[in-house]
Amino acid sequence: MTKIVKLQGLQKKFGKFQALSDVTFTVEAGEVVGFIGPNGAGKSTTIRALLGIIKRDAGQAEIFGKDVWKESLEIHKRISYVPGDVALWGSLTGGEIIDLFMKLHGGGDKQKRDYLIKRFELDPKKKAKGYSKGNRQKVGLIAALSVESDLYIFDEPTSGLDPLMEAVFQEEVEKIKEAGKSILLSSHILSEVERLADRVVIIRQGEIVESGTLDELRHLTRSAVTLSTEGDVSQMEFVEGIHDFTQKDNEATFSADNKYINAILTEATKLGVKKFEAVPPTLEDLFMRHYEG
CATH class of the missing domain: 3.30.70.980 (YebC, transcriptional regulation domain)
Structure with missing residues (x-):
């Protein structure tokens, strides 16, 4: 299988604190990998290093066979990313922000955008400064799912959403999975990971302590x-x-x-x-x- 994401011995320090000491895993083409661990385990740091937002201290990090730091601009053309706390421009409406995100990515499907706005029950005419945390997440999710990407990176994507909207998100992720796209899903909602993931990677104190399919892990x-x-x-x-x-x-x-x-x-x-x-x-x-x- 084609390796879409490849991490080998990833390390990152912040001062004297070793945030990542040996992070190694892959995401294959058409695979959903659940990336789990509690707050402070290193999930978001790993994802920020993958996105080229922070520079790793050691190890290998590639997406589509390209170095995530040196070739981040090329990589970003083919990925969608939703963080756990979406920051928006308060003076713009939700609809304007979604369109801007889609334009920055290079287009997108307006019919799908409209469909997702209805599915996530978002008021796109309301200014972002009046949005709750859950509605800010919806803007990020709709923008990410409205564009065509080869890799979707979700870092606690349903943070702030009610259970009904979490279910909508899971259904939409299953659709992009069926379309053969790759997904890295970091989530604290274990039932969500259990439903969606082909493989699970568990991180603890900056190290991968377990990885494999649920069936493989259950043997342990x-x-x-x-x-x-x-x-x-x-x-x-x-x-x-x-x-x-x-x-x-x-x-x-x-x-x-x-x-x-x-x-x-x-x-x-x-x-x-x-x-x-x-x-x-x-x-x-x-x-x-x-x-x-």
């Missing part, structure tokens, strides 16, 4: 299992791969290492299985694994 952690049997279910407590075993009547709940699920089920069948439910970990479980404590 445990599923929640509920089991009831005809025989004495307490016999399952010491089976290899079972943790946090609790029992009520003849029903047990426990967490299970995924690589042992088959062996656990084999042991359970010896007792006569009445109920066996295994729920894989959510993205939130995977995320918290790296941040609890």
Whole structure:
């Protein structure tokens, strides 16, 4: 596959503070990569380095095979970017700002713009100084989605939006994904990332601590299992791969290492299985694994 974004050993210091120490990941053509981590982990710093807004101290950073610092003007012609807090010109209307952003990008689809204005329920005739944070985000999103780009970079794009508008955003992202575009999505809404992302990259204290598809990451952690049997279910407590075993009547709940699920089920069948439910970990479980404590 074609690598649209390539980061290798990216480093950035602010004074004595090491903001990024070893950031390495890629975004392939037609792929949505969810980039997650709490505030201060290095997400926005990584994105600003990718956009050529700040200069990296070390490592490799490329978009479309071009250096993000040296060839940023060429790169920006083919990308759309929405930050987590869109700053606007207060004396212009939302519609005027959207048109200006589209013009700066080199055109755009006016029919799509009008469609998106309706979908996001934005009043385009209102001056930006009267907009709430959510409406400022809508202006940025509409402008970014109204132009044709090969890479979309969203940094907390739904910040300030209500759940209904978050759903509209997710539906529109699915459309550009279906069109074969690449997307880097940084978001604190894990359900949003879980719904949209092909691959997840987790950053902690300036380093990538985990990356892969959700299925790949789920192999690294445990599923929640509920089991009831005809025989004495307490016999399952010491089976290899079972943790946090609790029992009520003849029903047990426990967490299970995924690589042992088959062996656990084999042991359970010896007792006569009445109920066996295994729920894989959510993205939130995977995320918290790296941040609890």
